[in-house]
Amino acid sequence: MYLLYSLRLAIQSVWREKWINLLSVLTIAAGLFMITLTFFSVYNMDLATKKLPAKFSMMLYLNEGLSEQDTGNIIAILKKNNAVERVRFISKDKALQELKGVLKNADYVLEGINENPLPASIEVKLKQESVSLPSVKKLAADIKKINGIEEVEYGEQFLNSIHSIKAGAQTLSLLLVVVMSTGIIFVCYSTVKIMFYRRKEEIETFKLLGATRGFIRAPFVIEGGLLGAGGGLVSLLGAIAFYYILFYKLAITMPILKIIVFPSEIFVALPFVGLMLGISGAIIALGRIRFS
Amino acid sequence: MIHFSNVSKVYDHQTALRNITFSVEKGEMAFITGPSGAGKSTLLRIIYLSEKPDEGSVTIADWELSKLKESSIPFLRRNIGVVFQDFRLLDNRNVFDNVAMTLRIRGIMEDEVKERVMDILKTVNLRHKADSFPKTLSGGEQQRVVIARAIVGEPTILLADEPTGNLDSDTAAGITRMFKDINAKGTTVLVATHNRELFRNTGRKVIRLDNGNMVGEEIG
C-alpha cells in the first residue's frame, strides 16, 4: 500500500507550509473552542432547568363542603397516578393557620372575618421525569375532571417561559454549532485547496506516471485530518485551561460556580471532531479528480 | 500493441493530426519523425491518454481507448513508460525520489523501491547523482533521469519524445543503445524524433509526419 508514503508526503507538506498550517490550526481551534463553550452552556442550562421542576407542585382547590369521604376518594385517585410523587391535604383550618403564620404580626387584616374564607386544597408534588410542559398540561386537565375539584393551579406561565427559553437557547446553540462547523470545514477546505494548487504540476506528473485517485487524494486528506485533529488538540488545551480557571481560580472567590458541571467526555471528542471536519474539508476541496 | 485507425486531433485553430493510421507490433521498435509542429508529441500524448482523439480509434494492448473507463486510466498508464519532451522532473525532489515515484505510486515497499531505483540509476550511469536535484544536472543527465523513471517500472510500452533533444551525438548514441537494450528485453518502443541519425540504417519502421499528415511509412 502507498498509505505510508502518503503519510510521509502529508507530513512533509505540513512542515513545508508551516505558517499557513499553523494559522489554520489556530483558527480551527478557536472554532472548536467556541463549540465547546456552547455545549458547556447548553449542558449546564439543561441541568439547571432539570433541577427546577423538582420543587414543582400543583395546587388543587377543592369545592366547599366536601365530605371527608369525598376528599379521601380524590386523594386515592391522585395517588394512583403515575406522575404523582406525593400528595398533601391542606384543610381549611390548616390553610388559615399557614396564612396566619405568613402574616405574623400583620394578622390584624384577618380581624373581623368570622368565617374561614380559604378553601381546602391538595398539594400534589410531581415526579421529576413527568414535569415536561405537555405532560403537566395534560395532567392538569385530567385532574380538573375529577369531581369536587374547583380549580387547578400550577405555574403554567413559568413552565411556559422556561420551556421557550430552553428551546430558544437550544436552537441558537445548534445554529452556532452548525455555523462554526461549516467555518472549520471551510478553513480546511481552503488550506487544502491552496496546497493542491501549489502542487498542481507535480500532481499532473503523478497522474501521467499512473497514480490512482486514491494516491493523489490521500496526502491531502491526511493533511486535512492532521490540521483538524491539531486544531482539536489545541482547543482541548484551551478547554482544560478554561476548566482549570473556572473551578480552581474563580470558584474560590465565587463559590456559586461550583454548581457548574463540565462534561469531560467532550474533551476526548475534540480532536476526533476536528479530524472529521478536517477530512470533510479536504475531500470537498479535492473534488473530482480527472485523468483526461 | 499500438494501433491508430483514421485518427484526427484538432486543437482550437490547429489540426495537429489528420487521418493517421499505423500499427506498432508487440516487441517492435519504431520511430515517428517529422519537422517541428508535425504532430509527433500529440500522437504520443494520445497513446498515454493525455489527449483524446477527435476522430478515429486507438487501441493499446487490446484496450480500445475510447471505451476505457476513466478509473482504469492509471492502470493502463502503468504499462506505458514515457520520456517526456519537457522532462517533467520534480524540481523539489532529488534524482532518487524522482525515479522512485514510478514505483511508489504503485504502492511498492520502500526496500524494493530502493533496490530497483539504485539498479536503474546504475544502468543510466547516474548512481553518483542519486542525491542531486534535477536543476543541478546537465541536460544529458536530466534526460537519463527521465529515461530511468520511464523504465524502472518495467513497462510493456516505452514512449520517448525527442529523447536526444539537445544532446551531442555521442551522448545521443548512448541513449539510442539503451533503447535498443530495453527493446531487446521485449518492451515495445516508440521514439519521436526529428533527428535522422537515430533511425538511419536501423532497419526499423519509421512513420513520417508533416503538418499533421502522415506522409510516409518507411524502413530506416
Ligand SMILES: Nc1ncnc2c1ncn2[C@@H]1O[C@H](COP(=O)(O)OP(=O)(O)OP(=O)(O)O)[C@@H](O)[C@H]1O
Ligand atoms: N495544447 C495545444 N493547444 C493548441 N495547439 C497545440 C497544442 N499542442 C500542440 N498544438 C499544436 O499542434 C501542432 C502539433 O504539435 P506537436 O507538439 O504535436 O508537434 P511536434 O511534432 O511534437 O513538434 P516538436 O518537434 O517541436 O516537438 C502544433 O502546431 C502545435 O502548435
Ligand SMILES: [Mg+2]
Ligand atoms: Mg514534440
